[in-house]
Amino acid sequence: MVFYPELLKFNDGSDVGCTKCWSRRREEILEILQREEYGYVPKLPETVRGEILSGQDPEDVRCCSGHAELLRLRISFDAEKGPFSFPMHLFRPEGKEKAPLILLLNFRPDVYDKYYPAEEIIDHGFALGVIYYEDVTKDNGDMADGLAGLYERRNDGTDWGKLAMWGFAARCAMSYLETLPFIDRENVALAGHSRLGKAALLASAMDGRFKFTISNDSGCCGAAYERGKHPGGETVADITRVFPFWFCGNMKKYAGRPEEMPFDQHFLLSLIAPGYLLVGSASGDLWADPVSEEDSCRAVTPVWKLYGKEGYLGGDGPCETNGSFDAGTIAYHKRDGIHFLGRQDWLRYMDFMEKHLDRP
Ligand code: GCU
Numbered sequence: 001m002v003f004y005p006e007l008l009k010f011n012d013g014s015d016v017g018c019t020k021c022w023s024r025r026r027e028e029i030l031e032i033l034q035r036e037e038y039g040y041v042p043k044l045p046e047t048v049r050g051e052i053l054s055g056q057d058p059e060d061v062r063c064c065s066g067h068a069e070l071l072r073l074r075i076s077f078d079a080e081k082g083p084f085s086f087p088m089h090l091f092r093p094e095g096k097e098k099a100p101l102i103l104l105l106n107f108r109p110d111v112y113d114k115y116y117p118a119e120e121i122i123d124h125g126f127a128l129g130v131i132y133y134e135d136v137t138k139d140n141g142d143m144a145d146g147l148a149g150l151y152e153r154r155n156d157g158t159d160w161g162k163l164a165m166w167g168f169a170a171r172c173a174m175s176y177l178e179t180l181p182f183i184d185r186e187n188v189a190l191a192g193h194s195r196l197g198k199a200a201l202l203a204s205a206m207d208g209r210f211k212f213t214i215s216n217d218s219g220c221c222g223a224a225y226e227r228g229k230h231p232g233g234e235t236v237a238d239i240t241r242v243f244p245f246w247f248c249g250n251m252k253k254y255a256g257r258p259e260e261m262p263f264d265q266h267f268l269l270s271l272i273a274p275g276y277l278l279v280g281s282a283s284g285d286l287w288a289d290p291v292s293e294e295d296s297c298r299a300v301t302p303v304w305k306l307y308g309k310e311g312y313l314g315g316d317g318p319c320e321t322n323g324s325f326d327a328g329t330i331a332y333h334k335r336d337g338i339h340f341l342g343r344q345d346w347l348r349y350m351d352f353m354e355k356h357l358d359r360p
Helices: 017-038 117-121 146-150 162-177 195-205 236-242 249-254 263-269 291-307 343-356
Strands: 048-052 068-079 082-093 099-106 127-132 185-195 214-217 276-281 323-325 330-335
Touching: 017 195, 017 249, 017 291, 048 082, 048 162, 048 195, 068 117, 068 162, 082 146, 099 162, 099 195, 099 343, 117 127, 117 343, 127 162, 127 276, 146 162, 162 185, 162 195, 185 343, 195 214, 195 263, 214 323, 214 343, 236 249, 263 291, 276 291, 276 343, 291 330, 291 343, 330 343
Parallel strands: 099 127, 099 185, 185 214, 214 276, 276 330
Antiparallel strands: 048 068, 068 082, 082 127, 323 330
16 A cells, blocks of 8 residues: 555645635645755746847748747846846747737747647647747756856755756746736746656646646656656656756655655646646557646646635546546647657647637
8 A cells, every 4th residue: 555645635634625624734845845856946036038030021930821920039037146038939829919828838948849739739729939948957966057056055965956947947938928918918828848848847846837737658757646656667666766956955865765755746747736737648658657747737636626626627547548638727739659749749738728718
């Protein structure tokens, strides 16, 4: 029998039975996750500036069969030790006064990348913002690189790791994007695949501005429970051996001993309540452990219920390959095939979001 730390009990063992109590419990959970897993995340900068670098000549920026403009942006802010800026791209549907936005933390710098079907996203009426994650800080242990070098480190096991930094940058971008008159700030999704799905979950857990959170194949330290891993599933020992710099130093303590963690990944997902949570897996992606990803969705449902929302309506599961359960506030699907953020995933995510967009 696997024991999972309880969501709806305070650290002192007393019950959490209403949303007011939950907001206090939320703080406890956020503290545990930062101290033990991802590291402490600095406060967002008060001012974030943005510049549109292209767009003067409409012919330069028209794309997607002429249905969109592709804008190059630069996002800037003052970090603790000095100024920081990074580039990003924004596909803006033409002729829409206000478009819902999907903000994607992406793996590759390529514009028109294999991880996002830009034209299809535009045809569904969404704007698409894309941040190439290594423009924020490199995916390695260099804690002097980019954003990483601009915050003091305490070296006490609780300094933030790279997942937290990529997520933080997405939140900074949001501070600018939400000021753009053609962006519908009430209908923004934060999305990421795999390690960037982990980063997206964390960022959204700390920031109430994302109505939708998309975790695609995020697996270990993302949507998947760490305890009770299924055969082939990545463990805390695996991930902290190869990618220790994604986390705070304390996380290493739990390599090979997940049962000692004062949290599990349902803690992370729970912080997204009462927002819409979209979790996608691939049947051939055993490393990310689809069954554990789905089980976490089930486990957090009581938190959504506190808010009078359905949470996950997936029954006892597991979801079949190419099946989905998306009648509730939490949507889950399992596509056939390998670890990837593909067109089928995008279609499922957009279909779900379209049902829940606030339209004027
Ligand atoms: C590795 C890592 C995973 C991660 C994946 C990715 O496989 O072990 O945890 O999700 O890379 O980001 O593609």
